[in-house]
Amino acid sequence: MGHLAIKNLSKVYGGADMAGSVVALRDVTLEVPNHQFCAILGHSGCGKTTLLNIAAGFEPPTTGTVAIDDVPIRVPGWQNTMIFQDYALFPWMDVAQNIAFGLEMKGLPGHKCKDITRHYIDLVGLAGFEDKFPHQLSGGMRQRVAIARALAVQPHLLLMDEPFAALDAQNRSFMQDELVRIWQREPKTVVLVTHSIDEAIKLSDCIAVMTRRPGRVKEFINVNLPRPRDEDDSSYLQLKRRLRALIHEEIAVQQTSMKVHSI
Amino acid sequence: MSDILGLPRRGKVVRLSASTQSEDVAPPTQPANVRAWPRTGRFFAFLPNLTLLVFVILAWQFASTVWLPRIDPHMAVLMPAPTTIAFTAGGMISSGELFFHLLASLKREASAFVIAASAVPLGIAMGWWRLIYNQVNPIMEILRPIPPLAWIPLSILWFGIGDEQNEFIIFLGMFFPILVNTIVGVKNIDPNLVRAARSLGAPEHKVLARIVLKGALPQIITGVRIGLGVGWMALVAAELVGANSGLGFLINDARSMLRTDTIIVGMLTIGVVGLLIDSAIRVLSRRLLPWSLALTR
Numbered sequence: 001m002g003h004l005a006i007k008n009l010s011k012v013y014g015g016a017d018m019a020g021s022v023v024a025l026r027d028v029t030l031e032v033p034n035h036q037f038c039a040i041l042g043h044s045g046c047g048k049t050t051l052l053n054i055a056a057g058f059e060p061p062t063t064g065t066v067a068i069d070d071v072p073i074r075v076p077g078w079q080n081t082m083i084f085q086d087y088a089l090f091p092w093m094d095v096a097q098n099i100a101f102g103l104e105m106k107g108l109p110g111h112k113c114k115d116i117t118r119h120y121i122d123l124v125g126l127a128g129f130e131d132k133f134p135h136q137l138s139g140g141m142r143q144r145v146a147i148a149r150a151l152a153v154q155p156h157l158l159l160m161d162e163p164f165a166a167l168d169a170q171n172r173s174f175m176q177d178e179l180v181r182i183w184q185r186e187p188k189t190v191v192l193v194t195h196s197i198d199e200a201i202k203l204s205d206c207i208a209v210m211t212r213r214p215g216r217v218k219e220f221i222n223v224n225l226p227r228p229r230d231e232d233d234s235s236y237l238q239l240k241r242r243l244r245a246l247i248h249e250e251i252a253v254q255q256t257s258m259k260v261h262s263i
Numbered sequence: 264m265s266d267i268l269g270l271p272r273r274g275k276v277v278r279l280s281a282s283t284q285s286e287d288v289a290p291p292t293q294p295a296n297v298r299a300w301p302r303t304g305r306f307f308a309f310l311p312n313l314t315l316l317v318f319v320i321l322a323w324q325f326a327s328t329v330w331l332p333r334i335d336p337h338m339a340v341l342m343p344a345p346t347t348i349a350f351t352a353g354g355m356i357s358s359g360e361l362f363f364h365l366l367a368s369l370k371r372e373a374s375a376f377v378i379a380a381s382a383v384p385l386g387i388a389m390g391w392w393r394l395i396y397n398q399v400n401p402i403m404e405i406l407r408p409i410p411p412l413a414w415i416p417l418s419i420l421w422f423g424i425g426d427e428q429n430e431f432i433i434f435l436g437m438f439f440p441i442l443v444n445t446i447v448g449v450k451n452i453d454p455n456l457v458r459a460a461r462s463l464g465a466p467e468h469k470v471l472a473r474i475v476l477k478g479a480l481p482q483i484i485t486g487v488r489i490g491l492g493v494g495w496m497a498l499v500a501a502e503l504v505g506a507n508s509g510l511g512f513l514i515n516d517a518r519s520m521l522r523t524d525t526i527i528v529g530m531l532t533i534g535v536v537g538l539l540i541d542s543a544i545r546v547l548s549r550r551l552l553p554w555s556l557a558l559t560r
Contacts, residue, residue: 056462078464088459091554092477101473102463133554153463 002068002156002189004032004055009064010214011050023214024050028064030208030217035187039200039207041243043251047215048193052159055191056082068156068189078102078153083160087146089134095145096121096130102153120148123182140171147179151186160192164199176202180227197243201236202229209246212254219246320345343524348531351524360513365532367508371426372491372498372540375433379490382438383483386445391475396446403442411435411497419505429501429509436497437490444486448479481555484548488541495537510536 009028014021024047032038042048053059055066057076066073073080081102089098096117103113121127124144134142143163150158163179164172180203183190194200200207204223211218221243225236327344343351355361389396411432422428452475460474502511510533517525548555 056458058458058461076458076461078462080462081464082458082462084455084459086455088453088455090456090459090474090477092480092552101460101465105460105464105466105469135554149463 002034003070004030004038004157004189004191005065005067005070006030006051006055007065007067009051009054009066010062011047011054011059012062025054025061026214026216028215028217030220032189032191032206034189036205037183037190037192037203039204040191040193040210041197041200041207041247042193042195042210042215043212043247043254044195046210046212046250048210049161051215052082052161052191052193055157056080056159078106078155080157080159081150081153081155083146083150083158083163085162085165087134087142087166089142089145089149091134094131094133095126095137098134098145099149099152102149106153116152120152123151123185124148124178138171139167140175143167143175144178147182151182151188156189158188158190160190162194163192172199177228179203184227197240197247198231200243201225201239202231207243209243210250212250218250340521341523343527347524348527351522352528352531355525355528361528361532364508364510364513364529365536367506367512368498368502368510369536371429371433371502371509372494374426375430375494375498376437376491378430379434379437379441379494382441382486382490383445386442386483386486387449387471387475387479389442390446390449390479391471403439407439407443411493412500415501415504424505424507426506428505429498432501433494433498437494440489440493441483441486444482444489445479448482448486449475451482452478481548481552484544484552488544491540491544492537495533495540499533 007029009025010023011025012021012023028051030038040048040051050059054061055073057073057080060074068079076082090101093101099120100113100117103116108116121130124147126141126144126148129137129141134145137145146163164175167175176199192199192203201223207221207223208217209219209221210216221239223239225233225239230236323342324345327339327342327347331339331342352361385399389399414432414435418428418431422431456474456478457470460470465473498509499511499514502509503515506512510529514526514529514533517523517529
């Protein structure tokens with residue numbers, strides 16, 4: 001359950017043939033097998049968040065399809081849930097209520113909601129904080145609530161939009177390890193958007209490197225390193241160099257094209 | 264630091280530095296120190312701020328009892344002394360007269376508020392659906408700048424003199440602040456919260472009930488506070504011309520009998536009750552929405 005297939009996806013803002021229209025994505029094709037962790041790596045403004053928003057059902061594609069197990073995604077729902085960069089926790093609900101929200105929306109009976117909520121509170125390590133409100137929690141803990149809330153609905157596809165961008169370096173590294181631990185306990189098909197090469201290598205089974213706008217998949221790389229990933233391992237460093245080169249190529253091209261435009 | 268200290272800032276800062284300077288009292292951590300003060304300290308720290316008020320009352324007493332009668336005894340009637348006012352107030356309270364008029368006013372304020380609360384669903388609909396906003400907003404923009412008092416002549420012809428006419432004027436005063444604030448509250452909701460709810464499988468009506476209404480609630484309560492205040496002002500004005508009871512009627516009626524002391528008692532009651540209503544809502548919203556306080560901090 002959860003084979004993601006993105007086929008010939010394009011997104012144009014402002015009408016396809018109008019002047020001033022922006023092509024955010026052009027002909028993106030990407031497949032993520034069931035229970036694989038895929039990172040979408042790209043320079044800022046390459047359309048990776050647009051890709052995620054389409055996969056979440058927030059925006060319709062201009063052309064092409066996104067499908068989970070051959071069922072096309074058209075609207076947002078628990079099957080393709082998303083974790084936001086700013087967590088988007090409901091400020092008027094405490095931790096347990098936030099996590100139970102999606103379960104209630106699914107129409108599960110009260111005792112089941114409670115059991116499942118309990119399970120995910122334990123899984124993400126928030127026991128003892130059930131009745132705290134988001135504003136009483138640190139950034140890392142809010143992140144845990146967001147992860148638990150998304151996992152609790154048992155999504156077929158979990159989307160993450162730069163989920164660690166708002167954390168400080170130490171917390172980020174710690175939460176990345178936590179995410180891998182949680183994901184290994186409860187495997188899901190995950191698509192994570194990031195601009196951090198280290199984050200991509202540390203977390204994912206496969207990495208899709210995006211070109212500059214209009215975004216396409218420049219290169220699809222399978223990461224065959226053993227977990228937990230060792231940052232000093234030679235093959236890790238080799239992959240990192242390769243990814244950095246790919247990203248720099250895109251930035252360089254973008255800058256020269258901007259120079260040409262300005263002339 | 265400054266927000267922990269609260270309002271009577273100067274008095275407290277002085278007290279804090281005094282306590283840290285004294286050798287025998289070892290100051291623990293700063294927050295604990297600060298927190299220990301309000302219980303006992305706030306009351307006394309408040310007192311120096313009343314100095315001017317006490318002086319003004321004393322001057323007023325002197326002017327009414329000594330100075331004005333010496334110039335012109337008739338003028339003294341126009342400015343009753345604080346002691347006279349207190350005596351009149353005591354009499355009006357014990358006879359139940361003040362309470363009777365206050366209750367009449369409060370009843371009008373309350374029933375008008377029940378009707379004016381319809382601004383909340385309308386505001387949510389206007390804030391949420393563009394089409395409704397575009398259609399309803401022009402009507403509201405025309406009606407909104409008309410002061411409630413300008414409706415008094417027409418409302419007397421429509422409803423006659425009595426509760427309905429008064430409530431209509433109060434309703435007009437309350438409706439627009441609540442409406443405008445509800446619309447703003449809905450429009451200011453973090454769009455990611457709505458997206459998150461949908462992404463967790465919430466259907467549209469649940470998004471409205473559990474995200475939009477809840478998210479707009481702090482702003483709605485602000486609107487209710489302003490609305491009740493404006494309504495209270497409109498109430499007195501409406502009662503001045505079109506009522507047989509209520510605080511507005513009380514002070515207007517006392518005018519015809521030159522009972523300046525009764526007028527002032529009525530005015531003070533209007534002020535104090537208005538203040539109490541406002542504080543009650545503030546305390547209530549702080550209790551009910553602890554999270555929003557943290558958001559605005």
